[in-house]
Amino acid sequence: MINVNIYRYNPETDQFPYMQAYSIERPKKDIMLLELLNILKEQDSSISYRRSCREGVCGSDGMNINGKNGLACITPISKAIQKDKIDLRPLPGLPVIRDLVVDMTEFYAQYDKIKPFLQNDSAPPAIERLQSPEDRAKLDGFYECILCACCSTSCPSFWWNPDKFVGPAALLQAYRFIADSRDTKTLERLDDLSDPFSVYRCHGIMNCVSACPKDLNPNHAIGEIKSMLLSNKRNIIASDGAS
Amino acid sequence: METYNSNNIQTLEFDALIIGGGGSGMRTSLELAKSGLKTAVVSKVFPTRSHTVSAQGGITCAIGSADPDDDWRWHMYDTVKGSDYIGDQDAIEYMCSEGPKAVFELEHMGLPFSRFENGRIYQRPFGGQSKDYGKGGQAARTCAAADRTGHALLHTLYQNNIKEGSNFLNEWFAVELVLNKSKEVTGVIAFSIESGEVAYLKAQATVMATGGAGRIYSSTTNALINTGDGLGMALRAGFPAQDMEMWQFHPTGIYGAGSLVTEGCRGEGGYLINAEGERFMERYAPNAKDLAGRDVVARSMVLEILEGRGCGEHKDHVLLKLDHLGTDVLNAKLPGICELSKTFAGIDPVYEPIPVVPTCHYMMGGTPTNIHGQAFTQYNGVDEIIPGLFSVGEAACVSVHGANRLGGNSLLDLVVFGRAAGLHIQEALKSGGGVSDSDSDDIDQALRSLNALNHSESGFEVAEVKRELQAVMQNYFGVFRRGDYMEKGVAELNTIRDKISNLHLKDKSAAFNTSRVEALELRNLFEVAEATAIASLKRTESRGAHARDDFKERDDENWLCHSLYNPTNKELSKRGVNFEPKQVETFEPQIRTY
Numbered sequence: 042m043i044n045v046n047i048y049r050y051n052p053e054t055d056q057f058p059y060m061q062a063y064s065i066e067r068p069k070k071d072i073m074l075l076e077l078l079n080i081l082k083e084q085d086s087s088i089s090y091r092r093s094c095r096e097g098v099c100g101s102d103g104m105n106i107n108g109k110n111g112l113a114c115i116t117p118i119s120k121a122i123q124k125d126k127i128d129l130r131p132l133p134g135l136p137v138i139r140d141l142v143v144d145m146t147e148f149y150a151q152y153d154k155i156k157p158f159l160q161n162d163s164a165p166p167a168i169e170r171l172q173s174p175e176d177r178a179k180l181d182g183f184y185e186c187i188l189c190a191c192c193s194t195s196c197p198s199f200w201w202n203p204d205k206f207v208g209p210a211a212l213l214q215a216y217r218f219i220a221d222s223r224d225t226k227t228l229e230r231l232d233d234l235s236d237p238f239s240v241y242r243c244h245g246i247m248n249c250v251s252a253c254p255k256d257l258n259p260n261h262a263i264g265e266i267k268s269m270l271l272s273n274k275r276n277i278i279a280s281d282g283a284s
Numbered sequence: 285m286e287t288y289n290s291n292n293i294q295t296l297e298f299d300a301l302i303i304g305g306g307g308s309g310m311r312t313s314l315e316l317a318k319s320g321l322k323t324a325v326v327s328k329v330f331p332t333r334s335h336t337v338s339a340q341g342g343i344t345c346a347i348g349s350a351d352p353d354d355d356w357r358w359h360m361y362d363t364v365k366g367s368d369y370i371g372d373q374d375a376i377e378y379m380c381s382e383g384p385k386a387v388f389e390l391e392h393m394g395l396p397f398s399r400f401e402n403g404r405i406y407q408r409p410f411g412g413q414s415k416d417y418g419k420g421g422q423a424a425r426t427c428a429a430a431d432r433t434g435h436a437l438l439h440t441l442y443q444n445n446i447k448e449g450s451n452f453l454n455e456w457f458a459v460e461l462v463l464n465k466s467k468e469v470t471g472v473i474a475f476s477i478e479s480g481e482v483a484y485l486k487a488q489a490t491v492m493a494t495g496g497a498g499r500i501y502s503s504t505t506n507a508l509i510n511t512g513d514g515l516g517m518a519l520r521a522g523f524p525a526q527d528m529e530m531w532q533f534h535p536t537g538i539y540g541a542g543s544l545v546t547e548g549c550r551g552e553g554g555y556l557i558n559a560e561g562e563r564f565m566e567r568y569a570p571n572a573k574d575l576a577g578r579d580v581v582a583r584s585m586v587l588e589i590l591e592g593r594g595c596g597e598h599k600d601h602v603l604l605k606l607d608h609l610g611t612d613v614l615n616a617k618l619p620g621i622c623e624l625s626k627t628f629a630g631i632d633p634v635y636e637p638i639p640v641v642p643t644c645h646y647m648m649g650g651t652p653t654n655i656h657g658q659a660f661t662q663y664n665g666v667d668e669i670i671p672g673l674f675s676v677g678e679a680a681c682v683s684v685h686g687a688n689r690l691g692g693n694s695l696l697d698l699v700v701f702g703r704a705a706g707l708h709i710q711e712a713l714k715s716g717g718g719v720s721d722s723d724s725d726d727i728d729q730a731l732r733s734l735n736a737l738n739h740s741e742s743g744f745e746v747a748e749v750k751r752e753l754q755a756v757m758q759n760y761f762g763v764f765r766r767g768d769y770m771e772k773g774v775a776e777l778n779t780i781r782d783k784i785s786n787l788h789l790k791d792k793s794a795a796f797n798t799s800r801v802e803a804l805e806l807r808n809l810f811e812v813a814e815a816t817a818i819a820s821l822k823r824t825e826s827r828g829a830h831a832r833d834d835f836k837e838r839d840d841e842n843w844l845c846h847s848l849y850n851p852t853n854k855e856l857s858k859r860g861v862n863f864e865p866k867q868v869e870t871f872e873p874q875i876r877t878y
Binding site: 051054082083091092095100101139140142145153157158159161167169185218221 | 329330335347349391393394429432436447478541624745794795797
């Protein structure tokens with residue numbers, strides 16, 4: 042048997058959240074946690090969680106699994122289980138809507154803030170803009186983000202200042218555009234991040250790196266942004282303001 | 285629970301409403317965002333969770349990068365042939381000739397395409413592609429961002445919608461179309477999944493961009509959300525569906541898990557082997573081999589398995605061999621596949637072949653539309669536009685895929701026809717086109733099914749009925765079909781219909797009640813499944829993806845046509861295929877070999 046403890050909260054009926062224990066026979070095959078949740082939902086249809094692609098590319102089912110953020114659809118039971126027990130909680134640091142579903146408004150707002158779209162001052166050519174394979178390779182490790190929020194919601198700095206610290210996910214995206222040879226707004230992008238909070242609230246805790254289910258490295262992106270800011274003289278004063 | 289009626293729900297009014305936030309919906313909304321019209325994208329998931337994200341191999345288009353002499357007419361020839369000649373040639377011509385513009389636009393928006401040494405977009409070979417109208421050998425026409433093209437495309441579109449300030453109603457679920465007395469579509473009944481709040485979303489133009497419905501089968505590459513919601517709503521409203529017997533089974537779904545393994549694997553040089561280690565596609569398609577049309581490859585795989593040359597303990601799959609490509613190619617060109625194989629098959633393609641099996645992948649049929657996305661129905665055999673209703677992408681049948689879609693053509697379909705629908709709606713609404721209002725009776729009528737579900741005290745379990753439905757489709761309407769089995773399937777669906785109208789919603793809560801969504805999705809799945817079953821039974825020939833053991837040959841005399849399923853009387857009629865492209869000569873039907 043496996044004991045699955047699920048964080049439960051229904052705003053219409055519960056004053057406080059609680060952990061509900063479910064007991065289920067361990068499947069013979071090593072299935073993914075999302076499949077386990079689907080089986081449990083057949084027994085108790087009131088359990089609420091997001092899911093879509095069930096193969097780790099859409100980023101819907103980020104949750105806290107035995108204390109660590111991850112995607113339920115690509116986490117096998119064998120990896121999650123500790124002492125025959127699995128605790129499932131919503132992603133930390135964001136308001137809970139219901140059960141394992143969090144309100145991601147603040148997370149998305151930070152994404153919007155970094156202007157996550159290509160900006161280029163010149164008129165586009167009749168065909169594609171050319172980019173060398175070497176320049177294109179600079180986007181590898183950054184463009185693949187699925188916006189699951191596993192990184193930002195594992196970051197103490199984001200918990201503390203979700204409105205002012207851009208957070209690892211959106212900073213990864215900020216760098217994806219800074220690094221793009223086709224984008225001409227590098228300086229403006231850096232300027233936008235030069236205040237004491239946006240990027241400098243990152244203290245290199247590295248939870249983001251260990252949480253990312255796609256093996257991306259937001260800390261690397263943040264490091265690149267910081268060194269670009271520091272090599273950019275007019276931003277040195279701004280960075281001094283950060284503690 | 286409260287009974288909803290036109291007086292106690294709010295009305296939100298828009299010029300245009302787009303149901304679905306995947307590739308086609310967001311391409312439509314992007315066009316409309318620039319127009320100044322009041323638009324909303326209604327998506328049951330946050331847009332980047334849509335199934336476009338799972339597309340891997342690329343977007344097929346003659347941009348002349350891999351081969352400067354490439355020609356959209358060659359792409360058109362391949363697509364017509366791939367469709368087994370029931371793709372509409374005016375629509376295919378439009379898609380292939382407008383395609384390069386649409387792909388360059390995506391690149392200008394920032395899509396991180398992979399590149400050739402000269403800096404142009406990387407293109408790889410895909411199935412069914414040729415140069416010089418089939419005479420010049422294999423073409424390489426599929427533009428790729430590694431093997432994550434769908435992800436890159438969907439995120440790029442979302443990013444540009446942010447840039448243009450598009451209005452999104454995220455995590456809202458559309459339940460039913462609202463129709464006025466003249467059967468014009470005036471919007472939808474929808475609710476916020478987060479709060480449960482129900483509203484009448486009123487619009488002059490309602491665009492169904494709701495994607496496919498692969499979840500009618502128990503084994504599918506499709507996301508859990510692919511439940512044919514738009515098509516289900518249209519069928520319930522009495523509007524027809526076209527070519528519903530045409531379902532693509534992708535040759536390479538991961539055995540057991542169903543996840544897609546891109547055709548790009550074979551494009552990069554991978555090939556299929558049976559239990560004897562034989563590269564069996566050489567026997568079935570001597571020229572194109574593993575890059576024959578998907579229907580051809582899927583059938584060959586099933587035949588290998590049926591003839592006892594399947595792999596594994598149960599001899600029920602074949603293997604996709606990639607290890608000979610080397611670590612560098614696999615890491616650079618197919619990194620996502622390596623990741624998926626490790627997660628879902630427990631194998632590393634660098635060392636071992638991937639166990640694969642044909643898996644339901646794509647719905648070639650859908651709501652019939654013209655190239656502007658306008659949906660139509662037929663009265664006495666004559667096409668008649670449905671005022672207010674549009675459909676784009678996989679939900680629509682325009683029809684560029686006919687009886688079999690070529691790999692990489694779905695992403696092109698999304699952006700070309702998403703854009704076309706957006707352009708048309710702008711023009712139409714600015715020149716005063718629109719629909720008359722629905723009255724309170726019409727709105728109450730559209731609220732009925734939601735009220736009935738909300739008040740259900742007993743009835744059938746959603747999960748059980750869904751499993752039953754999927755088993756019927758899997759068993760009787762798979763890669764190979766037979767009249768007697770299909771009749772059995774249709775009969776079983778009849779008993780399932782009673783259960784569908786008596787589903788039990790145990791949890792009546794308002795906030796993020798996913799069991800309510802799942803119950804409503806099942807109703808849509810059922811409509812799509814029934815249309816599929818009846819169309820499959822009644823098309824008495826084999827063409828493209830529709831392969832019948834009891835009618836093995838293509839029958840051009842009787843069936844060189846679309847099928848049109850009428851949900852009101854459950855009859856199937858025939859509709860002419862367009863053979864009149866504007867810029868090129870008609871491609872006449874020929875025997876289809878690879």
